[in-house]
Amino acid sequence: MNEMNRDYNDIIDLPRHVSTRHLHMSQSDRAAQFAPFAALTGYDDMIDEAGEQNAVAEDSVIFTAEDLDTP
Numbered sequence: 001m002n003e004m005n006r007d008y009n010d011i012i013d014l015p016r017h018v019s020t021r022h023l024h025m026s027q028s029d030r031a032a033q034f035a036p037f038a039a040l041t042g043y044d045d046m047i048d049e050a051g052e053q054n055a056v057a058e059d060s061v062i063f064t065a066e067d068l069d070t071p
Contacts, residue, residue, distance in 0.1 A: 018024075
């Protein structure tokens with residue numbers, strides 16, 4: 001028996017507690033509690049806009065053949 005099991009030997013085989021006060025929560029309701037949420041409203045829009053601005057800036061850069069041949 002490993003050390004962790006020895007620490008919990010007195011409770012390891014007890015049945016799982018079922019509340020008499022609260023109804024059992026459905027899996028979909030429980031999953032919704034842990035689903036990601038938008039903590040920073042508008043952040044995704046700012047990231048998309050910055051990406052679009054960078055794409056335009058990259059398209060406007062012109063390389064010459066000498067620039068491409070240089071290691």
